[in-house]
Amino acid sequence: MRGADITQESLFTTATLANFVPQNHPLREIRALVDEALGRMNSLFSTLYPETGRASIAPEKLLRAQLLQLFYSIRSERLLMEQLQYNLLFRWFVGIAIDETVWDHSVFSKNRDRLNGNEVAAEFLREVAVLAQKRNLMSDEHFSVDGTLLQAWASHKSFRPKDEPPSGGGQRNEPADFRGQARKNDTHASTSDPDARLYRKGNTGAQLCYQGHVLMENRSGLVRDARLTHAGGHGERDAALAMVKALLGRRRRTLGMDKGYDSAGFVADCRAAGVTPHVAQNTSNRRSAIDGRTTRHSGYAVSLKIRAWIETHFGWMKSAAGLRQAKQRGLDQVEALFQLAMAASNLVRLPKLIAAGATL
Secondary structure (H helix, E strand, O other): OOOOOOOOOOOOOOOOHHHHOOOOOHHHHHHHHHHHHHHOOHHHHHHHOOOOOOOOOOHHHHHHHHHHHHHOOOOOHHHHHHHHHHOHHHHHHHOOOOOOOOOOHHHHHHHHHHHHOOOHHHHHHHHHHHHHHHOOOOOOOEEEEEEEEEEOOOOHHHEEEOOOOOOOOOOOOOOOOOOOOOOOOOOEEEOOOOOOEEEOOOOOOOEEEEEEEEEEEOOOOOEEEEEEEEOOOOHHHHHHHHHHHOOOOOOOEEEEEOHHHOOHHHHHHHHHOOEEEEEOOOOOOOOOOOOHHHHOOHHHHHHHHHHHHHHHHHHHHHHHOOOOEOOOOOHHHHHHHHHHHHHHHHHHHHHHHHHHHHOO
């Protein structure tokens, strides 16, 4: 007998959002880890909001929604809100009831910017690292550091002289001709994102960008710390020292780095801070600051090999998370986005590491 093509909804239902999520879905384990980290941040959230007034979006839901945006490469808040409207998996992960109204994208963006301006993303990254430490997945002695460029949400046409009067209008897509012009960060700035800097690395063309820095522990290849700075020639070395000095304890540590860190002054600063610099030797028409005192040890070669793992975090952020170009403006907002992306990269890896440790 042929069935009738009729959609008849029940007046009442006992199904919950969790019923629609498969038991083996990877987001289940990630959600448990996220909730554990957010639970430890409750006191911080309490200090950010007044006790009276209209209730805002819960900070826990804001962070879960941002993580979803990174996990699934959703390119805008407008599309994220659209997905939350009909995607039951997304509603379950964020914590929005099946009959609850989804926020307007402008309301979400305003609440997100207010939250990210209070170093919440940095604290969330630290709490995710604590989850790994509690499960003995992180080393406290051996680390690696590296930096990457994060393209700013600004075009070359916005990079104008600082003393130039405001534009009186004109064609929206008027072609720009920079031939013969000396454009420097000292005299020019982006009208779209003044915090972005014009910078060139290697054989690539100069672009408006920020410089992201990551400190990775060498046991499981998880991010321990992440910072964002203005793009510049000494940014990587300064950030590396700052992240290492922020580590608790006075034990001797090793730090694996590429050739870009091979500087006599930086190597001396590392040793003064109690860090053994495992820097790849740069001998191209120069003398390396690293000599046999460091290279003779077997741990030196191990550090250089493991250091390459840090590129997997950068690769995941730029390809899977869609952050080759930052979709926010301003140093504080882009740094929060970068730190949240590194926390998300850790969360993708943690369930597998925990499962592997449980089977040993």
